[in-house]
Amino acid sequence: MIEIFVTLLTATFFGLFAGLMPGIGSSALMLTSLPLLYVLPPELCILFYALGIQSSQFSGSVSAINFGMMGELTSYPALAERQYILKNNLQQTALKFTAIGSILSCIVPIMCLYPLLEWFRGHSLLMRTDFTLLIMFIIILFCIWYKTNSKLTNVFLLAAGIFISQIGLRSQGSAEREFFTFDQPFMYGGIPMIAVLGGLIAVPLIMKYINWKETVSVAILDVPEQKINFPVWSSVRGGLLGLFTGLLPAVGTQIGSNLAWRVEKFFHPNDNHVSVMSRLTSAESANNGSQITVLIPLLILGIAIVPSEMILLSVIETKSWMPGQSTWTLLGLNFYAWLMITLTVSSIICYIVCYTFIKVISGWIGKHLNNINKFCILIMAISVFYAGSLVEARTFFVSCFIIFSFIGILFKKIDFIPLVAGYFIGDILIDTIVILSFMYG
């Protein structure tokens, strides 16, 4: 019982903190939490992830409104509406509405998650290898059309990711296949995931924000709350959009809030109090809704579709976790029941913290921003080196991390998401093609 309590509190507070801090994205949150994840059983790791990411999204918009900084792409709508909010002293109202929108769009999907998972599991079509290939194909398409880079760059990055994922010694039953190991035993384990993800995604993001205090403008939160009705339908629309976009590979959680914001602009195009609050609430609801559905492909097929989830998968795979085959129970309740309970409790904690204590917290963070950011970088570096100390080929691990960090910083204008996605789908893609070649060959 104590472990679930510790997971709930740690994940919620780590997530809230990560959301409040610009530059500490969900991938960096997962990297920083590695020492904890390595000691938890796989089911609690999944709980930690779900709670942490949900909490970070809860407080992410607070960071955007308060500091005017975009930690992640999901905070763009809050940032876009910030000027109007500050000009019209809507800070308190905005915080209240985003908190209510977040809690609504969390609890409804949480209630639907278990029946949804059961439905997916009951439909054998979704467990078929050809269906897995279809998902892989969708991921590849999304990576190629990933808007930050040119299509050619994306194809190159994706291919590079798949290539890197295949390096190492793969056990195939009683035989082994060596790929680009150059007969060096330290390369049998392949290129470490943390080196790829941490070096190409987390390090450049943190480097971008290392001196962010220079551009920050802290908003005054001590303004009276204005009397506007909570935009329920905007929240429902955003929440539903988020549920569907959460299933989109690589970008689902990022585009959910932006899409909901744009859709809401159609219903509320004006720049007045009601319209601005409706757009903001819809975007925030979509943001949190997508964090729940992003778990479905992982729990059913073992496919991670966003980078932070990929870190989780790489940890739980070392703990004999198989998708859909968990027999873990605590106090007579299974994993899914605990997922629903803890997500609900965590949402309530987030609401209380984000709405009630935010003035105190953001005041403190505002004062110590630079030091906290540097401390976070230190913690992440320690966590990554701790993860490195667990592997046998330590020098190789550290070398890979440094090389990938160097590449990430040098080519900071390139978004490496397609490469990371290619790295993660590489194994499943090759396995799926091999199975289908047996089946139809």
Next chain:
Amino acid sequence: MKKMKKIIVTLFTFIMLTSTVYSKEKSISFYVGHSNGGISSAFQTAISQELIKKGWDVDFKIIGNCGQVSELLKTSNKPILAGWGADWNSLATNVCYNPPKKQEFITTFVVSPRLLCGPYNDLNFKLVEGKKYKIAVNQGQNHHVLLNALGKKIGVEFHVIEYKNSGFIKRAMQAKEVDAWFTTRGLVDHENKKQKCLYGTLDKKYADIVPLNTLLSTDNVFSSFVAYLLVNKNVQGELKKQLEKDIISIVNSKVYQNALKSSGAFLTKETLEKQLALIEATAKAYKK
């Protein structure tokens, strides 16, 4: 007062020294080369937990790569315990080829028969002469050799599809992607009447399952899953004796035997020579 202080310091030093020596003596690195989700890594995890309960300081890691574990066994200065699959010894050119030597061998810890079973909830499953069946097997283990021979013998055609591990095969069965499977996962569901198994790599007939050695005379009929524990050169003398004693008591315990049974595996008390002979025969069963 001075005397009292001296006694406390002496006692403290003694405790620190003895606990250091004790922990050093019962300290081992336990590396798993098998992939996740399989029966072998699950039982190695269970053994490591039992070793900790018996006072061992275990550095347990699921490396999931037999090549890396093989290299560590050869080069590391640490005392290492590792689980090995008999099927890895089928070819001398394999990176993971490591037939057990008497001085490095501890014990077999899983013997799981491979069974040819039908879909879930189809208790009338049978192989009809002249028909073609899609059958799921573990990849890279040459099961097509045995299944082609069996197909010829009973007059059916098997379309063999190779999957990464038993977990993926189970999913394929649930998805009705294949008509039958030939894995180590069927015995429990067969005994609980949730599916029907027809043939198996058994010594004798068991629960109406026909032993393949009564139909075919090839080495491949012994392709059960056999896994064993071995140590590197740094585990010798008293350390090896203590480890051997503790592990054998773990695998012979009622809890472990029940866990084996509930996953369709078993382990009988055999002499060291017989265990080594079983491993050798199993390695041959995976050859082309």
